[in-house]
Amino acid sequence: xKKLLLTLSLIFVWFYPSVVEAQLKKLTSYDKSSIIxxxxxxxxxxxxxxxKNEKENIIYLSTENISSKQFLQRKGVKFVIITPIEALQMxxxxxxxxxxxxxxxxQTLVEILFSRRYVNDAxxxxxxxxTKYTLxxxxxxxxxxxxxxxxHAS
Numbered sequence: 001x002k003k004l005l006l007t008l009s010l011i012f013v014w015f016y017p018s019v020v021e022a023q024l025k026k027l028t029s030y031d032k033s034s035i036i037x038x039x040x041x042x043x044x045x046x047x048x049x050x051x052k053n054e055k056e057n058i059i060y061l062s063t064e065n066i067s068s069k070q071f072l073q074r075k076g077v078k079f080v081i082i083t084p085i086e087a088l089q090m091x092x093x094x095x096x097x098x099x100x101x102x103x104x105x106x107q108t109l110v111e112i113l114f115s116r117r118y119v120n121d122a123x124x125x126x127x128x129x130x131t132k133y134t135l136x137x138x139x140x141x142x143x144x145x146x147x148x149x150x151x152h153a154s
Contacts, residue, residue: 027103027110029067034142036066036100039114039133040074042144047129049096049118062087062099087117091126091154094119101130109145110135117154126154 027035045059057077064084073079082090082097090097101113116129134146 027105029069031110031137031142032066032103033069035103035110035112035133035135038135038142038144039100039112039131042133042147043114043131045077048116060087060090060095060097062097065100065102091117094126108136110142120153123153128152128154 045057048057048059059077059079060082061079062082062084064087068081087097087099096116096118099115099117101115104111112133112135114131114133116131118127118129119125120127129149129151132146132148132150133144135142136145137143
């Protein structure tokens with residue numbers, strides 16, 4: 001029984017500081033880059049209109065809420081970085097693009113929406129397909145805990 005209590009105490013002392021740190025600390029540039037990398041690696045771009053119509057798999061990505069310095073590449077995808085103003089112009093023309101919404105820190109978790117914005121061919125309306133990611137840092141690496149998809153007209 002003493003060994004069990006001692007073991008549990010050591011585990012608590014070992015993990016507690018990192019839990020408190022994660023709850024109190026804001027995201028660093030490195031954290032954001034790691035989160036972006038995890039989302040980009042996970043996301044299925046096969047439904048992208050640019051994916052099917054072009055020789056290269058081109059994805060337009062807005063720098064809204066991220067820095068182009070935080071951005072990492074993914075094999076088989078060519079990302080074209082656009083400004084938020086360019087994104088609005090593309091949206092008006094019906095050109096598909098992607099963007100990250102704000103990072104929301106909730107205790108030890110981070111929530112982020114990765115949005116695909118495009119024009120629905122049938123209705124002509126602008127549609128938004130959001131993928132909500134919940135991530136947690138474990139052993140120094142951000143890992144996806146939950147992924148949820150939703151779609152709605154803009």
